[in-house]
Amino acid sequence: xxxxxxxxxxxxxxxxxxxxxxxxxxxxxxxxxxxxxxxxxxxxxxxxxxxxxxxxxxxxxxxxxxxxxxxxxxxxxxxxxxxxxxxxxxxxxxxxxxxxxxxxxxxxxxxxxxxxxxxxxxxxxxxxxxxxxxxxxxxxxxxxxxxxxxxxxxxxxxxxxxxxxxxxxxxxxxxxxxxxxxxxxxxxxxxxxxxxxxxxxxxxxxxxxxxxxxxxxxxxxxxxxxxxxxxxxxxxxxxxxxxxxxxxxxxxxxxxxxxxxxxxxxxxxxxxxxxxxxxxxxxxxxxxxxxxxxxxxxxxxxxxxxxxxxxxxxxxxxxxxxxxxxxxxxxxxxxxxxxxxxxxxxxxxxxxxxxxxxxxxxxxxxxxxxxxxxxxxxxxxxxxxxxxxxxxxxxxxxxxxxxxxxxxxxxxxxxxxxxxxxxxxxxxxxxxxxxxxxxxxxxxxxxxxxxxxxxxxxxxxxxxxxxxxxxxxxxxxxxxxxxxxxxxxxxxxxxxxxxxxxxxxxxxxxxxxxxxxxxxxxxxxxxxxxxxxxxxxxxxxxxxxxxxxxxxxxxxxxxxxxxxxxxxxxxxxxxxxxxxxxxxxxxxxxxxxxxxxxxxxxxxxxxxxxxxxxxxxxxxxxxxxxxxxxxxxxxxxxxxxxxxxxxxxxxxxxxxxxxxxxxxxxxxxxxxxxxxxxxxxxxxxxxxxxxxxxxxxxxxxxxxxxxxxxxxxxxxxxxxxxxxxxxxxxxxxxxxxxxxxxxxxxxxxxxxxxxxxxxx
DNA sequence: GAGTTTGAAACT
DNA sequence: CAGTTTCAAACTC
Numbered sequence: 184x185x186x187x188x189x190x191x192x193x194x195x196x197x198x199x200x201x202x203x204x205x206x207x208x209x210x211x212x213x214x215x216x217x218x219x220x221x222x223x224x225x226x227x228x229x230x231x232x233x234x235x236x237x238x239x240x241x242x243x244x245x246x247x248x249x250x251x252x253x254x255x256x257x258x259x260x261x262x263x264x265x266x267x268x269x270x271x272x273x274x275x276x277x278x279x280x281x282x283x284x285x286x287x288x289x290x291x292x293x294x295x296x297x298x299x300x301x302x303x304x305x306x307x308x309x310x311x312x313x314x315x316x317x318x319x320x321x322x323x324x325x326x327x328x329x330x331x332x333x334x335x336x337x338x339x340x341x342x343x344x345x346x347x348x349x350x351x352x353x354x355x356x357x358x359x360x361x362x363x364x365x366x367x368x369x370x371x372x373x374x375x376x377x378x379x380x381x382x383x384x385x386x387x388x389x390x391x392x393x394x395x396x397x398x399x400x401x402x403x404x405x406x407x408x409x410x411x412x413x414x415x416x417x418x419x420x421x422x423x424x425x426x427x428x429x430x431x432x433x434x435x436x437x438x439x440x441x442x443x444x445x446x447x448x449x450x451x452x453x454x455x456x457x458x459x460x461x462x463x464x465x466x467x468x469x470x471x472x473x474x475x476x477x478x479x480x481x482x483x484x485x486x487x488x489x490x491x492x493x494x495x496x497x498x499x500x501x502x503x504x505x506x507x508x509x510x511x512x513x514x515x516x517x518x519x520x521x522x523x524x525x526x527x528x529x530x531x532x533x534x535x536x537x538x539x540x541x542x543x544x545x546x547x548x549x550x551x552x553x554x555x556x557x558x559x560x561x562x563x564x565x566x567x568x569x570x571x572x573x574x575x576x577x578x579x580x581x582x583x584x585x586x587x588x589x590x591x592x593x594x595x596x597x598x599x600x601x602x603x604x605x606x607x608x609x610x611x612x613x614x615x616x617x618x619x620x621x622x623x624x625x626x627x628x629x630x631x632x633x634x635x636x637x638x639x640x641x642x643x644x645x646x647x648x649x650x651x652x653x654x655x656x657x658x659x660x661x662x663x664x665x666x667x668x669x670x671x672x673x674x675x676x677x678x679x680x681x682x683x684x685x686x687x688x689x690x691x692x693x694x695x696x697x698x699x700x701x702x703x704x705x706x707x708x709x710x711x712x713x714x715x716x717x718x719x720x721x722x723x724x725x726x727x728x729x730x731x732x733x734x735x736x737x738x739x740x741x742x743x744x745x746x747x748x749x750x751x752x753x754x755x756x757x758x759x760x761x762x763x764x765x766x767x768x769x770x771x772x773x774x775x776x777x778x779x780x781x782x783x784x785x786x787x788x789x790x791x792x793x794x795x796x797x798x799x800x801x802x803x804x805x806x807x808x809x810x811x812x813x814x815x816x817x818x819x820x821x822x823x824x825x826x827x828x829x830x831x832x833x834x835x836x837x838x839x840x841x842x843x844x845x846x847x848x849x850x851x852x853x854x855x856x857x858x859x860x861x862x863x864x865x866x867x868x869x870x871x872x873x874x875x876x877x878x879x880x881x882x883x884x885x886x887x888x889x890x891x892x893x894x895x896x897x898x899x900x901x902x903x904x905x906x907x908x909x910x911x912x913x914x915x916x917x918x919x920x921x922x923x924x925x926x927x928x929x930x931x932x933x934x935x936x937x938x939x940x941x942x943x
Numbered sequence: 944g945a946g947t948t949t950g951a952a953a954c955t
Numbered sequence: 956c957a958g959t960t961t962c963a964a965a966c967t968c
Contacts, residue, residue, distance in 0.1 A: 944968100945967100945968090946966100946967080946968080947965100947966075947967070947968090948964100948965080948966065948967085949963100949964085949965075949966085950962100950963100950964095950965100951961100951962085951963095951964100952960100952961080952962075952963100953959100953960075953961065953962085954958100954959075954960065954961080955957100955958085955959075955960085
């Protein structure tokens with residue numbers, strides 16, 4: 184089970200928070216004051232949200248302004264699991280709550296000093312309850328009641344991220360203990376944070392606290408592991424998954440005995456233009472919340488409360504923009520007993536869903552970049568920069584620009600197993616990407632990017648019904664906080680074929696600025712196969728693809744590879760698109776929800792939510808949405824002359840015809856395949872035989888000379904029979920027998936290299 | 944490929 | 956909410 188802090192969840196749309204993989208076996212949070220205060224926003228969304236589950240408030244922010252010097256990489260340590268743990272200077276943080284708790288602090292910053300691998304350093308820190316989290320960075324204190332881990336992450340300097348791990352060891356029935364009674368003892372939500380490498384423009388260090396709710400199963404025999412799982416492409420195993428400047432991740436997935444641990448590799452690339460390549464996510468994923476530090480000073484941390492209906496969406500990463508001056512939040516109050524080794528799975532694991540929110544400054548910051556010679560579609564998202572380093576961010580991304588060490592989250596599966604040693608034994612843990620054997624590769628699911636845009640505050644309340652991945656773009660000139668909701672499919676597309684470069688605020692715009700490049704699949708053309716069904720390109724001409732007439736728009740996709748004209752359904756027209764979305768939602772709050780409800784027990788239960796309104800088609804043509812969806816009309820339909828019902832003979836006839844046609848097609852296909860195979864095989868075998876001579880075909884031996892000799896032999900038999908005055912029947916038999924012998928000699932000669940010799 | 948039909952979406 | 960218009964897909968030729 185994943186535990187999401189109510190606080191963080193409250194900031195997120197229910198749909199975003201929703202994950203199919205989440206099992207609601209966890210006990211609702213009760214004890215933590217912060218958690219209690221973080222009541223989840225009421226949402227009527229039927230989809231269970233992670234928000235409902237988490238007992239511990241969680242705050243994740245990804246930007247660190249602290250100078251990199253604070254992070255000191257002490258060394259590396261091999262963990263029992265084989266992962267390499269890099270020790271770094273400990274940063275003590277003080278939980279706001281008085282209760283003892285184990286905490287994991289993710290401190291971003293000082294990445295410059297990190298190894299090139301940009302690993303996230305988990306520093307287990309024993310912190311005293313009263314310690315000040317904001318001040319005591321770099322120090323380690325031991326708290327009797329709980330354990331604190333400092334995770335030094337990637338990114339900009341010095342903004343520590345604190346992962347609080349409520350200890351439930353003593354309290355098996357702890358209120359916050361999530362799913363404690365459940366067999367699966369470990370449930371964590373992990374937020375991975377990476378910050379921009381640029382430190383100069385950043386302001387004071389910011390402490391970010393990530394609270395991790397842990398199930399309390401202290402008695403478990405096996406060591407507990409924290410698995411930081413990133414939304415990683417399960418396909419590409421070889422590629423490095425690096426998260427530069429912006430990163431994150433909240434861990435939604437939990438490691439269970441049955442489920443192989445999944446690893447998230449968060450690596451930071453030190454370079455001016457960092458790109459994050461988000462690998463495609465296949466399996467249903469859990470929600471990943473990524474908090475991105477914004478470069479806007481003094482701006483309060485902005486929480487995203489977007490009730491997006493993304494239940495059906497795949498893996499999504501939620502990026503929250505946080506300001507450098509935003510105060511760190513420490514929420515968890517649980518006191519738990521740290522297990523020797525705990526695995527935290529951060530997002531992206533098989534059944535996890537990630538939702539991604541990237542902060543966007545202005546629409547102008549979103550750039551679609553077509554790289555000549557590259558089959559990938561590049562999208563650059565740049566937040567408004569107020570700093571002096573804007574020039575870099577605004578520059579178009581080209582192949583040459585990509586050389587600037589962009590941070591790329593590859594589609595490659597990268598597993599990071601971060602075993603955490605008890606405070607007594609281990610103080611610092613640095614997760615190391617595990618690509619070696621024995622590590623389980625995580626499966627990626629769809630990712631959807633939601634970009635914060637301040638320009639559309641009014642839309643946010645209605646985001647529940649937004650199309651998956653809808654981009655909410657900030658109004659022009661509206662600050663750099665906004666939400667851009669990328670179309671779900673677009674994100675899906677991005678995952679496979681396109682790159683999205685996300686550059687955060689001015690701090691990122693510098694040569695060391697953060698650029699997140701997400702690898703996204705093309706619209707409807709995903710190579711993943713079944714995961715993404717290819718969709719027809721639209722042909723819209725008048726709707727600008729901003730009306731529900733457009734299937735792309737209706738499906739929450741960006742138009743790509745379409746035949747539409749005057750298309751606004753792209754990143755270049757985020758504002759218009761956002762307005763259109765809002766308009767659609769105003770007209771119909773459920774406009775972007777699937778029309779065909781998914782039956783609980785199979786397709787038979789599927790039905791059109793609204794029903795069709797056919798008049799002439801008899802509901803037996805694709806004009807009818809019911810028929811098109813291969814479902815029968817129901818009582819909700821208002822169709823006239825409907826023939827799309829169970830006992831309809833017309834329907835049966837059509838079905839039979841369709842089945843027959845399908846069978847024919849399949850047979851033809853199979854026949855073609857077989858024939859092709861046979862031909863190919865024949866050519867393969869005959870070609871060398873003909874050329875080599877050793878295996879020549881029989882006809883090659885029946886030369887003119889052979890035929891003449893054979894005929895002479897036959898004539899001789901005929902003459903012989905005539906001389907002996909044999910009856911005609913006997914003569915014919917003699918001739919045929921001679922012919923048989925000739926053939927035998929010819930055949931026997933076939934295996935010989937020299938020319939066959941036939942003698943009567 | 945052009946033209947027609949159709950029904951959902953948008954509009955009034 | 957009902958009627959009309961618009962629109963793009965489905966369909967036909």
